[in-house]
Amino acid sequence: MNGRKLFAGPCEFVAGAATIDALPATTLPEIAFVGRSNVGKSSLINALTGRRALARVSHTPGATRQINFFRLGDKCMLVDLPGYGYARASKALAAEWQRLIFGYVRGRAALARTLLLIDARRGITDPDRDAMQLLDGAAVSYAGVLTKIDELSQAELLEVQSRTEAGLSRRPAAHPELFATSAGDWRGIDVLRDHIATLAEAWGDTV
Ligand code: GDP
Numbered sequence: 005m006n007g008r009k010l011f012a013g014p015c016e017f018v019a020g021a022a023t024i025d026a027l028p029a030t031t032l033p034e035i036a037f038v039g040r041s042n043v044g045k046s047s048l049i050n051a052l053t054g055r056r057a058l059a060r061v062s063h064t065p066g067a068t069r070q071i072n073f074f075r076l077g078d079k080c081m082l083v084d085l086p087g088y089g090y091a092r093a094s095k096a097l098a099a100e101w102q103r104l105i106f107g108y109v110r111g112r113a114a115l116a117r118t119l120l121l122i123d124a125r126r127g128i129t130d131p132d133r134d135a136m137q138l139l140d141g142a143a144v145s146y147a148g149v150l151t152k153i154d155e156l157s158q159a160e161l162l163e164v165q166s167r168t169e170a171g172l173s174r175r176p177a178a179h180p181e182l183f184a185t186s187a188g189d190w191r192g193i194d195v196l197r198d199h200i201a202t203l204a205e206a207w208g209d210t211v
Contacts, residue, residue, distance in 0.1 A: 007194060007200060007201040008197060010080075010197065011054060013079075014076075014077055015075065015082075016074065017072065017073070017074055018075045018081070021070055023104070024107040024108065024111075030113060030114040031114075032075065032078070032114065033204050034080065034083045034116060035118075036083040036084075036085055038105065038121065038146075039088075039120060039135075040121075040123065041087035041088065043121045043151055044123065044151035049074070049082060049084060050187065052197055053074070069104075071083060071108055079204045080207070083108075085105055085108070086105075088101050088105075088134070088135055089130075089132075105138060106138055109142045114207075116204065116207045117147060117179070117203050118147075119149045119196075120132070120139070120147070121149050122148055122150050122168060123152055124156055124161065124164050124184070125152060127171070128171045140175055140178075145177050145179055146178055148172050148178065149182075150182065150183065150184045150185065151186070152188065153186045153192065165182060165184060168182055169182050
């Protein structure tokens, strides 16, 4: 399926869940987005869907503690998971995050793929490793997505790509392909749209 076509269709907010009990019933394949607070997750979801403010670009990192579901036509659901690793977050908040995310990914039959967002300016950081460990532990397949690549020179991008690929290749549940994106200059957006469209379509064939 063509990604542009999928993302040109209607996209609407369906539900927000702050607890596992509040998760909406599964009806469509789900693509989940996860990453550190401030990694550019809202901006990426807005760029993919071509909406300016679908996922609110928040300037208070760590403020969103709920899982938000956006339905893309009748094809798939984009799932915005709360960010992690906010420096000022308390241990209790971190534990709550883990419970919520683990509860979602472990029990979600319709979860087609998780996209783990990594800030291209930093590469994989310790909080990202913790998140990978959680996903590996839940045996959830995930792919890395570098964000904000417009901040880097070509040489810096190549360096962080190979470093990140090496880091991901050591993880049992990580997908080998690494995506490089920018919500600033739109590089990599169509490639990621096509990937999501392919996943959504493949999912339809297996159910
Ligand atoms: P979230 O907390 O992960 O949802 O991150 P946001 O989408 O709110 O973005 C955090 C900050 O990074 C904001 O100041 C954005 O303007 C900035 N940002 C997000 N994406 C990009 C990008 O692709 N390029 C650049 N240069 N900045 C970005």
